Amino acid sequence: MNARTAHPMSGADVLLQLAMAVVGVWVAVAWHRYVLLEETSGPIPPFHGKRMLAYFFTALIVGLVLGFGAGLVGALVGLLTFNLMPLFVVAVFAILVCVIWVFYRLSPLLPAAALGESLGVKAAWAATEQISGAVLIAALILALSAMGLGLVVVFAVFPLSTLLGMALIAALQWAYSMVGISILTTVYGISVQGRSL
Incomplete structure (x- = not known):
């Protein structure tokens, strides 16, 4: 059988x-x-190609850096705890928490790219210092709820109907993507623009 x-x-x-x-x-x-510029449009949102490219590459760079760092730490943890599964699971969860925390500390970089604003890594990190704990809690709740609902769909819905399971997974992905985008917008509005919650 060929490819x-x-x-x-x-x-x-x-x-x-x-x-x-x-x-x-x-x-x-x-x-x-x-939300941040109060830019209004018709039923179809405006297509800001330049801003979209900036947003994509910013997200790509942040994702690659965090993924590479998490991979290196995870590999080291795996070598040190390969015979201690409970410790390995705890360590992996801790790495995940750290990655989420760092991502949301740097998250103003993404809305800044969407708005065409100049914002560096140090400035984004400093801007989110006061709300980093609250943002981490919100991110963890989001991640854990998404994981829980995903498991329910996989183990309870897929055995009944693969098509329905795939539809629900797609709907959940879209819903949580929108929630995640809203969190990024809120973080930027509070930490960079000085808005109240």
Whole structure:
């Protein structure tokens, strides 16, 4: 069996993922600008291509740096605790918490890219110092609830209907993406623009 036979929809899958990424960035940039700049539009949000590219590359760089760092630490933890599974699980969870915390400390970089504002890593880190604890709690609640609902769908819905399970997973991903975008917008509004909650 060759690769084409094994994965007949691989090209379509790539195009679908690309389209979903473009739509996701489009929505994120439009939402940041709507809330933070009060930019109004019609039923279709404006397509800010330059801002979308800036947003995408900012998210990509932050994601790669955090992923690389978490991977290195995770590999080291795995080597040190490979015979101690409970300790390994605790360590992995701690790494996840740290990654989420660092991401939200740097999260103003994303709305800034959407708005076309100049904001460096040090400035983003300093701006979120006062609210880092609250943001981390919100992020953890979001992550744990998403994980819990995902497990329910996988173990309770998928055995009944694969199609329904896939539809629910897609709906959850979209809903939590919107909640995540709203958190980023709120963090930027409070920490950078000085808005009240």
